[in-house]
Amino acid sequence: MLSQTESDISEVGSCPRVVVIGAGISGLTAAYTLTCQTDAQAPAMEVLLLDASPRAGGVICTYNLDDVILELGPDSFTTQKPSAIKLCESLGIASRILPTDERYRRTFVAYKNKLHPLPDGFFMVAPTRILPIIGSSLFSFQGKLRMAMDLFLPKGDAGLDESLTEFVTRRFGAEVLERVAQPMLGGIYTGDPDRLSMKSVMPRFIELEQKHGSVIAGLAAERGKHGSKPGESGARYSMFVTLDEGMNVLVNALSSKLPPGCLRTKATVEHVKAGVQGRPWDVVFSDQSALSADAVIIATSAKQAGHMLLSTDSSLSDDLKQIPYASSAVINLIYRRSDIPHALDGFGFVVPRKENRSILACSFSSVKWGNRTPADKVLLRVFIGGALQPDLYGFTDEQIECLLWEDLHTYLGLKALPLLSVISRFPDAMPQYNVGHSALVERIDQALTKYDGLSLAGNAYRGIGMPDCIASGQRAAQAVMSALATRQSST
Numbered sequence: 001m002l003s004q005t006e007s008d009i010s011e012v013g014s015c016p017r018v019v020v021i022g023a024g025i026s027g028l029t030a031a032y033t034l035t036c037q038t039d040a041q042a043p044a045m046e047v048l049l050l051d052a053s054p055r056a057g058g059v060i061c062t063y064n065l066d067d068v069i070l071e072l073g074p075d076s077f078t079t080q081k082p083s084a085i086k087l088c089e090s091l092g093i094a095s096r097i098l099p100t101d102e103r104y105r106r107t108f109v110a111y112k113n114k115l116h117p118l119p120d121g122f123f124m125v126a127p128t129r130i131l132p133i134i135g136s137s138l139f140s141f142q143g144k145l146r147m148a149m150d151l152f153l154p155k156g157d158a159g160l161d162e163s164l165t166e167f168v169t170r171r172f173g174a175e176v177l178e179r180v181a182q183p184m185l186g187g188i189y190t191g192d193p194d195r196l197s198m199k200s201v202m203p204r205f206i207e208l209e210q211k212h213g214s215v216i217a218g219l220a221a222e223r224g225k226h227g228s229k230p231g232e233s234g235a236r237y238s239m240f241v242t243l244d245e246g247m248n249v250l251v252n253a254l255s256s257k258l259p260p261g262c263l264r265t266k267a268t269v270e271h272v273k274a275g276v277q278g279r280p281w282d283v284v285f286s287d288q289s290a291l292s293a294d295a296v297i298i299a300t301s302a303k304q305a306g307h308m309l310l311s312t313d314s315s316l317s318d319d320l321k322q323i324p325y326a327s328s329a330v331i332n333l334i335y336r337r338s339d340i341p342h343a344l345d346g347f348g349f350v351v352p353r354k355e356n357r358s359i360l361a362c363s364f365s366s367v368k369w370g371n372r373t374p375a376d377k378v379l380l381r382v383f384i385g386g387a388l389q390p391d392l393y394g395f396t397d398e399q400i401e402c403l404l405w406e407d408l409h410t411y412l413g414l415k416a417l418p419l420l421s422v423i424s425r426f427p428d429a430m431p432q433y434n435v436g437h438s439a440l441v442e443r444i445d446q447a448l449t450k451y452d453g454l455s456l457a458g459n460a461y462r463g464i465g466m467p468d469c470i471a472s473g474q475r476a477a478q479a480v481m482s483a484l485a486t487r488q489s490s491t
């Protein structure tokens with residue numbers, strides 16, 4: 001625990017102090033942006049990055065074990081949003097970025113106890129090419145016709161905040177929702193399609209519909225314009241990448257660039273409130289010791305941020321606590337290659353809710369990235385829980401292992417138990433961008449304008465993926481720097 005006491009509050013030094021709460025990727029990026037600024041005009045500042053846990057990284061956690069690399073949390077990031085790639089470049093670790101093995105670039109969908117390849121060119125919720133759909137075993141003849149109706153249907157009301165279910169069934173019919181959109185997007189957000197807001201999770205599809213009158217036509221137009229498949233990131237990187245020794249490479253690179261003493265772990269913050277003297281903010285710890293600050297970035301979950309801000313602004317606190325969360329678990333499984341009859345000729349599979357199974361998805365990690373295991377072994381990563389199956393998260397490890405066995409046996413024909421099984425639980429780690437989310441975030445942003453030098457970052461607001469979190473940390477750091485610069489110029 002920190003040694004700061006109430007007396008710290010009155011110790012007002014000459015250089016502004018910024019406290020960043022939460023050392024997940026969002027908070028780490030915010031602290032890095034603040035400390036590594038190259039702008040000579042930017043104010044000098046002392047930056048402290050606090051985290052309740054004994055280590056930095058938040059949900060990012062790589063486990064390097066003998067000859068295998070296990071990711072307990074996230075295992076990759078998209079290159080479609082440039083912030084993560086740019087951050088790696090700025091940290092000098094771009095050479096450690098590992099592309100997926102493109103020979104196996106395809107996803108399977110579980111349907112009636114079998115794995116069917118998702119047709120080539122299917123992008124998240126919509127087809128980009130007609131021919132591969134025609135030959136697909138995943139959709140019925142009627143389903144294929146209904147999908148094609150997207151080309152002729154009138155566009156919807158752009159002002160509406162539709163659910164994923166409403167948007168996808170309106171444009172493409174129930175089969176696309178049930179067999180692709182629900183398991184793909186539901187898997188990313190571990191969410192309920194009836195509640196997830198299309199505007200918040202996939203705004204691009206709404207834009208395509210509005211601009212081109214049809215999502216399929218819009219995707220085709222983009223394809224023509226950029227000369228690549230929508231969703232592809234150009235020649236340099238594959239659509240998803242990882243780091244050679246796992247995502248901890250990024251966490252370690254960020255941590256190592258922070259000034260000595262900047263990162264303080266095992267520091268649980270309870271409140272952030274108006275400063276009683278000296279600096280404008282007091283950061284109060286669970287042992288009631290405190291630290292004064294000129295600016296604060298809260299980069300925890302919205303729930304935690306809501307608790308911290310209760311005494312500062314109860315209405316802002318209520319809004320933050322209104323963002324719901326789902327819990328999930330990731331199970332890393334190592335098998336002998338010879339114990340899995342399936343060809344594993346893809347990146348993994350997703351399981352639609354209609355299949356009535358326990359697992360949400362299974363990623364063939366050692367196929368995606370050849371360096372995760374020796375060639376005679378296979379690493380599978382299985383996901384369970386989420387908003388649609390909240391009970392599973394609470395099952396014992398033994399119960400979870402039994403359920404996995406049944407599902408993996410069905411889909412992959414497993415012949416033996418795994419050599420190693422590591423279950424990692426992530427309680428309340430996945431914010432749910434439900435219908436109304438964007439309005440809620442706007443209200444939160446509006447409320448924050450009342451407070452000088454207070455910013456929020458993290459996965460709760462404008463995107464849950466790592467690039468979004470990195471961008472949120474950078475935005476929060478920029479907001480704090482301009483607040484400090486304005487304050488400095490007015491004194």
Ligand SMILES: Cc1cc2nc3c(=O)[nH]c(=O)nc-3n(C[C@H](O)[C@H](O)[C@H](O)COP(=O)(O)OP(=O)(O)OC[C@H]3O[C@@H](n4cnc5c(N)ncnc54)[C@H](O)[C@@H]3O)c2cc1C
Nearest residue numbers: 022024025026052058059074075076269458459464465466
């Ligand atoms: C299982 C899983 C798999 C994922 N897979 C991917 C993937 O493959 N690719 C991808 O792009 N995204 C993925 N995501 C999403 C992405 O990884 C997360 O959204 C992102 O890492 C969250 O980062 P964060 O810094 O906002 O929050 P977190 O990582 O949750 O960090 C918040 C930090 O705040 C600290 N904290 C909380 N309360 C306090 C307090 N009171 N005082 C001090 N500190 C506190 C916590 O200890 C934690 O370290 C995944 C998420 C999960 C859960």
